[in-house]
Amino acid sequence: MASDGPRRSGDAAPGTGTGDRPERARTARWRTAADVLARVRGEPGITRAELARRLNLTTGSATEITARLRELRLLSETPAPARGRGRPTTVLAPHPSGPLVLAVDLRQEDWRCGLASLDGRIHDLRQGRHAGREPGAVLGALGEVVAGAWRRHGDRLRAVSLAVPATVRDGRIVQASGLGWGPVELGALTARSRLPLLVGNDATLAGVAEARTGAAAGAGTALHLLVEVGVGGALIVGGRPVTGAGGTGGEYGHMPFGDRALRCPCGARGCWDLEVDGRALARHLGAPAPRDPRTYARRVLARVAGREAAGDGLDDVPIEAAARAAGVVAGSLAAGIAGLVNAHAPDVVTLGGLAVHLRAAASARFGAAYADGLMSFRRDLPPPVLDAAYGDDGALHGAVAVGLDHVTSEAALAAWADAL
Amino acid sequence: MASDGPRRSGDAAPGTGTGDRPERARTARWRTAADVLARVRGEPGITRAELARRLNLTTGSATEITARLRELRLLSETPAPARGRGRPTTVLAPHPSGPLVLAVDLRQEDWRCGLASLDGRIHDLRQGRHAGREPGAVLGALGEVVAGAWRRHGDRLRAVSLAVPATVRDGRIVQASGLGWGPVELGALTARSRLPLLVGNDATLAGVAEARTGAAAGAGTALHLLVEVGVGGALIVGGRPVTGAGGTGGEYGHMPFGDRALRCPCGARGCWDLEVDGRALARHLGAPAPRDPRTYARRVLARVAGREAAGDGLDDVPIEAAARAAGVVAGSLAAGIAGLVNAHAPDVVTLGGLAVHLRAAASARFGAAYADGLMSFRRDLPPPVLDAAYGDDGALHGAVAVGLDHVTSEAALAAWADAL
DNA sequence: GGTTTATACTCGTGGCACGAGCATAAGGTG
DNA sequence: CACCTTATGCTCGTGCCACGAGTATAAACC
Structure with a gap:
C-alpha cells in the first residue's frame, strides 16, 4: 500500500518494504x-x-x-x-538518563510544553503567552523552547511532538482559523537539532489521550469530540487516530448535519459546526454573530447555569431564552453524535471543551436527542458519552503519547542502542 | 489497560497478552x-x-x-x-496442497462461494438460490456447502469467511432487513468442522476488496459506499475496515444528512438512507413508496439513461421528471459523500451498486454537489470518486481477503506448521 | 527454624536473519 | 565458441533472541 496516515514505522500495512537497507x-x-x-x-x-x-x-x-x-x-x-x-x-x-520527548501544545493565546519520560509522565512544564499573533513570532518562541530543551538534554531528547489548533497536512499547517493563519511550515522548529517533529491537530491528540489513559481508556474504538468554535474530533482505533490522507481528517464539524441554507466559512454548506457553538446560540437568541463565539457561548451557558456575571453583555437575555437556545444547540450536538455513533460504533464517546458545558446545561434534551438519533438496535446498550478526563490538558498528553510511540518504535530503539 | 503503544502486525486488542501459553x-x-x-x-x-x-x-x-x-x-x-x-x-x-479459505457471499436471493488459495485467486466457484427465506433453510444450505468443502479438502481448509447483507455484531447477525431476518446465530455453520468462522457485512467486505486490489488499491485510507436500499459502506485504513465495537460500524446511511422530519425504519430521524435510494426517487416523483426500492430505482435510472423497458410500471413517468429526481438524489448522495470526505479525508472514494448508476445518470449534478460540499482547502485536490472495480463480486473478494488475513497470521502459520 | 510461595538467575538449545564468499545460469561480445 | 558481464541462488559461520528446565533466593507463614 502507499504511504499514508499513521506515519510511524512498525506499522500495519503488510505493504512494501521500508525502503531502508537490509536492516x-x-x-x-x-x-x-x-x-x-x-x-x-x-x-x-x-x-x-x-x-x-x-x-x-x-x-x-x-x-x-x-x-x-x-x-x-x-x-x-x-x-x-x-x-x-x-x-x-x-x-x-x-531510566534516569533515558530518552525524552518534548511535547508542545500551541494554543490560541499561549503555549505550554513539557518533557516526558518513557512512562508518559510530564516533567518541567513551562508556558508562555504569545507576544504577537504572527506565525513568525510564535514559531520563534517555540523554536527557543526546542533549542533550550535540546541544550539541556542533548541526545536524551529524541523527538518533538506538537499539538496545534489547526488543520494539519503532512506535518504542515494548512489553516488555523483561530490564530488567523494560513499555510505555515513548521520544519524550522527542529531544523538545527534535526529531531523528528511530529505534528498533530489538538482535538485529535486530545482524543488520543482520552483513548489511551483518559475517559475512554480501554476502548477499542473511541470517538472524541471537542467543541470550541465549531467541532473537531477524532475517531481512535486501537489507540491510533484515524486521520486519513496527509492527516487532514477529523473535521467532523464539516459534515452536513445542519441547515443546508447556511454557508460555512469553510466553503461547504450545512456544516454541523454552525449548529453547535456560540454562533448557533447567538442565532437562536436573535443576536448578531459574536466576534468571539467561544467566550460568548461560555457566557450564555454560565447564565443558564445561574452564574450570571455582571457586564457579560447579556443583560437583556432572559435565562429562559438562554436555556431554550442551549437546549436546541445541545440537541443538535447530540443528534450529530448519534449519527456518528451509528456510522462508527465507538465503544465510548468523550466530550471536550464547550461540549461538556452544553450537555450540562441541557442534559435531558441532550440525552433525548442522542437516543432519538440512534438506530434502534443500538439503544439497548448505547455507547456512554463521557466528559473528557484530561480537561484542557488532553492535547498535551496526546502529544506526549504520540511522541513516545515514535521513540519506542522498533526502529527508534535500534537507533538509540546504536548510539550507545 | 488502555489500548496503547505501537501496535504491531497483529490485530485490535492492544491489551494484555494473548492469554495463551508463553508461546x-x-x-x-x-x-x-x-x-x-x-x-x-x-x-x-x-x-x-x-x-x-x-x-x-x-x-x-x-x-x-x-x-x-x-x-x-x-x-x-x-x-x-x-x-x-x-x-x-x-x-x-x-503450494498445490497449501491452505485454503472458503469464502461465501450470502445475498438476498442467492449465495455464492469459492475456494481461495494463498494468492487470493478463487477456484471452484459455486452458487445456489435460496429455497426459502427462513434463516434455517438458508443456513442449512450453507452448512452443506461448508461440510462439502471440508470433506473434499480436509485440513487444507483453514477458515470460512462469510459476507452477509446484514448488520453483524461479534460474528452474529443482528438484523438483515433485506432478508427479513432478526438476530441469527451463525456458529452452527462451522460447529462440526471447528473451522474459524469470519463474518462480515457485505458492503464492508466489498470495501476491503476495493481498497486492497480494486479501484482504491494503494490508498492508505479509502471510503467505499454501496447504495442498494439505503447506504452501506466502510472506511478502510491500511487495508483494514474500521468497524467499531463488535463490528457494527459502517452504517453510513444512518447519519442525519437528510430531512429531520422523516423517520427511518432504523428508528432514527433524517437518515441519509432515505435520500439516496429508490424510496427517495419515488418521493421526488410523487409516487408511493415502492415495495422493492432497488428494482424501482434501477428502472427509473434506466429510463433516464434512455433504456426504457416496456412494462416497467413507469409508463406515466416522463423522462424529464425521472432525470430531475435522479439529479436531486445524486446531489444528496454527493453532498453526503463530501461530508464524509471532510471528516475522514480518504485518498479515494469508491462507489458500488446503485451509486454507480446514480452518478452516471446525473454526473454534472453529482460533481457540483460533491465540490460544493467540500471544505475549500480540499477542493484543490479532492479525492477521486471511482466506480468499484469488482462490481457485484466485491463482497466475495473481500471475504477472501479477510479469510486469508486470518490464515496468514503469525499464529495461524504456527498452527499450520505444527500440524506438519 | 523449617516450610511455603513467588520470583529471579543460569545455562544449554533451537530458530532466524545476516553477511561474505562462492556457484550458477542466463545474455552479450568478439 | 570461448569468455565476459550480470543477476541471482546457495553455503556456512555468526550474532541475537526467547525458550525451558533446573536451581537459587527472599520474603511470609507456622
Whole structure:
C-alpha cells in the first residue's frame, strides 16, 4: 500500500518494504523490547513479574530483557514493596538518563510544553503567552523552547511532538482559523537539532489521550469530540487516530448535519459546526454573530447555569431564552453524535471543551436527542458519552503519547542502542 | 489497560497478552513468513528476487525462507521467464496442497462461494438460490456447502469467511432487513468442522476488496459506499475496515444528512438512507413508496439513461421528471459523500451498486454537489470518486481477503506448521 | 527454624536473519 | 565458441533472541 496516515514505522500495512537497507532483523529484534516499554507506559509502576505475565514471557526471558533494557538506559528497576509471600520483585520505571520527548501544545493565546519520560509522565512544564499573533513570532518562541530543551538534554531528547489548533497536512499547517493563519511550515522548529517533529491537530491528540489513559481508556474504538468554535474530533482505533490522507481528517464539524441554507466559512454548506457553538446560540437568541463565539457561548451557558456575571453583555437575555437556545444547540450536538455513533460504533464517546458545558446545561434534551438519533438496535446498550478526563490538558498528553510511540518504535530503539 | 503503544502486525486488542501459553516466540517467529505471504498475495506472480528486494531480505535469507515455506507446503516455486541477463529466478505461487479459505457471499436471493488459495485467486466457484427465506433453510444450505468443502479438502481448509447483507455484531447477525431476518446465530455453520468462522457485512467486505486490489488499491485510507436500499459502506485504513465495537460500524446511511422530519425504519430521524435510494426517487416523483426500492430505482435510472423497458410500471413517468429526481438524489448522495470526505479525508472514494448508476445518470449534478460540499482547502485536490472495480463480486473478494488475513497470521502459520 | 510461595538467575538449545564468499545460469561480445 | 558481464541462488559461520528446565533466593507463614 502507499504511504499514508499513521506515519510511524512498525506499522500495519503488510505493504512494501521500508525502503531502508537490509536492516530488517536489526529493527525486528526490538519487538519485544518495544512491547515491554509500551506496557510500562500503559501501566506505570508495573512490576517485572506482572509484566512477564502480561506479555507471556518466561522468567528467564524477563531477566534477560530487563537486564538489556537497564544496560541500554531505557529502564531502571527498584525493589517493589513486598506483597505477601514470595521473592520480592522490582518495579520498572524509566531510566534516569533515558530518552525524552518534548511535547508542545500551541494554543490560541499561549503555549505550554513539557518533557516526558518513557512512562508518559510530564516533567518541567513551562508556558508562555504569545507576544504577537504572527506565525513568525510564535514559531520563534517555540523554536527557543526546542533549542533550550535540546541544550539541556542533548541526545536524551529524541523527538518533538506538537499539538496545534489547526488543520494539519503532512506535518504542515494548512489553516488555523483561530490564530488567523494560513499555510505555515513548521520544519524550522527542529531544523538545527534535526529531531523528528511530529505534528498533530489538538482535538485529535486530545482524543488520543482520552483513548489511551483518559475517559475512554480501554476502548477499542473511541470517538472524541471537542467543541470550541465549531467541532473537531477524532475517531481512535486501537489507540491510533484515524486521520486519513496527509492527516487532514477529523473535521467532523464539516459534515452536513445542519441547515443546508447556511454557508460555512469553510466553503461547504450545512456544516454541523454552525449548529453547535456560540454562533448557533447567538442565532437562536436573535443576536448578531459574536466576534468571539467561544467566550460568548461560555457566557450564555454560565447564565443558564445561574452564574450570571455582571457586564457579560447579556443583560437583556432572559435565562429562559438562554436555556431554550442551549437546549436546541445541545440537541443538535447530540443528534450529530448519534449519527456518528451509528456510522462508527465507538465503544465510548468523550466530550471536550464547550461540549461538556452544553450537555450540562441541557442534559435531558441532550440525552433525548442522542437516543432519538440512534438506530434502534443500538439503544439497548448505547455507547456512554463521557466528559473528557484530561480537561484542557488532553492535547498535551496526546502529544506526549504520540511522541513516545515514535521513540519506542522498533526502529527508534535500534537507533538509540546504536548510539550507545 | 488502555489500548496503547505501537501496535504491531497483529490485530485490535492492544491489551494484555494473548492469554495463551508463553508461546510468544512461537508465533513471532513467523513474522517474516507472514510478510512474504502477504507480498505474494499483493503481487501475484512476484518473483523470488523481487520479493527479496521488496522486503529487504538478503539473498541468503530469501533462500532460507522460501525453502522453509516450500517445505511447509505454503509456497511453490516455478522457473520464471527469463528477462535479460542474469541467473533466472523463480515465480512464487501458492503450494498445490497449501491452505485454503472458503469464502461465501450470502445475498438476498442467492449465495455464492469459492475456494481461495494463498494468492487470493478463487477456484471452484459455486452458487445456489435460496429455497426459502427462513434463516434455517438458508443456513442449512450453507452448512452443506461448508461440510462439502471440508470433506473434499480436509485440513487444507483453514477458515470460512462469510459476507452477509446484514448488520453483524461479534460474528452474529443482528438484523438483515433485506432478508427479513432478526438476530441469527451463525456458529452452527462451522460447529462440526471447528473451522474459524469470519463474518462480515457485505458492503464492508466489498470495501476491503476495493481498497486492497480494486479501484482504491494503494490508498492508505479509502471510503467505499454501496447504495442498494439505503447506504452501506466502510472506511478502510491500511487495508483494514474500521468497524467499531463488535463490528457494527459502517452504517453510513444512518447519519442525519437528510430531512429531520422523516423517520427511518432504523428508528432514527433524517437518515441519509432515505435520500439516496429508490424510496427517495419515488418521493421526488410523487409516487408511493415502492415495495422493492432497488428494482424501482434501477428502472427509473434506466429510463433516464434512455433504456426504457416496456412494462416497467413507469409508463406515466416522463423522462424529464425521472432525470430531475435522479439529479436531486445524486446531489444528496454527493453532498453526503463530501461530508464524509471532510471528516475522514480518504485518498479515494469508491462507489458500488446503485451509486454507480446514480452518478452516471446525473454526473454534472453529482460533481457540483460533491465540490460544493467540500471544505475549500480540499477542493484543490479532492479525492477521486471511482466506480468499484469488482462490481457485484466485491463482497466475495473481500471475504477472501479477510479469510486469508486470518490464515496468514503469525499464529495461524504456527498452527499450520505444527500440524506438519 | 523449617516450610511455603513467588520470583529471579543460569545455562544449554533451537530458530532466524545476516553477511561474505562462492556457484550458477542466463545474455552479450568478439 | 570461448569468455565476459550480470543477476541471482546457495553455503556456512555468526550474532541475537526467547525458550525451558533446573536451581537459587527472599520474603511470609507456622
